[in-house]
Amino acid sequence: MKKRIFIPLSILLCIILSFMPYLTGCHCPAAKALPEEKKIIYLTFDDGPTDSTTPKVLDILFEKKVRATFFVIGRQIKTREKILQRIADGGHMIGIHSYSHEYDKIYASPEALLEDIGLCRDAIRKVLPAFDGHLYRFPGGSFLCKQYRETVLGAGFRYYDWNASADDAVYPCASPNELYGNVVRSSADKNQVILLMHDGVGYKSTIACLPNVIDYFLNKNYIFDVLQ
Numbered sequence: 001m002k003k004r005i006f007i008p009l010s011i012l013l014c015i016i017l018s019f020m021p022y023l024t025g026c027h028c029p030a031a032k033a034l035p036e037e038k039k040i041i042y043l044t045f046d047d048g049p050t051d052s053t054t055p056k057v058l059d060i061l062f063e064k065k066v067r068a069t070f071f072v073i074g075r076q077i078k079t080r081e082k083i084l085q086r087i088a089d090g091g092h093m094i095g096i097h098s099y100s101h102e103y104d105k106i107y108a109s110p111e112a113l114l115e116d117i118g119l120c121r122d123a124i125r126k127v128l129p130a131f132d133g134h135l136y137r138f139p140g141g142s143f144l145c146k147q148y149r150e151t152v153l154g155a156g157f158r159y160y161d162w163n164a165s166a167d168d169a170v171y172p173c174a175s176p177n178e179l180y181g182n183v184v185r186s187s188a189d190k191n192q193v194i195l196l197m198h199d200g201v202g203y204k205s206t207i208a209c210l211p212n213v214i215d216y217f218l219n220k221n222y223i224f225d226v227l228q
């Protein structure tokens, strides 16, 4: 009797677990299983650190007392070591994005991609020697380069895409209100939101809309967490 019950349940569990990456935006075997009813927002910022944007983003996060995950570009760290240190000191999570962020180079071969990731990790470790470097985000998202997903997982990294976006890179001239609208629309009806934004150069509307974006999720009783 016991066996009869166990087999269908185990199959059901396998089906649910196989869909978990698509529900959470994380594509990794070691993804944390979170209760679906829990409302969690993961703010993520790509393409920093920069002098003009990252410190302002950090000021807002500090003021609002929330944490975020920063996927950084390695070659931008030089001369911005203090900004990277400030991200870490603020309790935020740091992930590897790329050293060069040049698609032609990094997606030329699996070896080229892993070399780029290694260079970025080394650049971060020069400032933060204890950085363990397991978090990764593909420039452009893993949708661009599905053939490299296994390369990255096989090298021991966890990569995260996103399931909501301010579309601040897609529409660089968008107003803060338009970006806010993009966030609301793309995250609607999702309990676990991995929100893509950018702290590269020129993201003034991202900075301007960020307090309202944070308030929106606070008012909807989301918990702010960092990717692990």
Ligand SMILES: [Zn+2]
Residues within 6 Å of the ligand: 046, 047, 097, 101, 139, 140
């Ligand atoms: Zn990027």
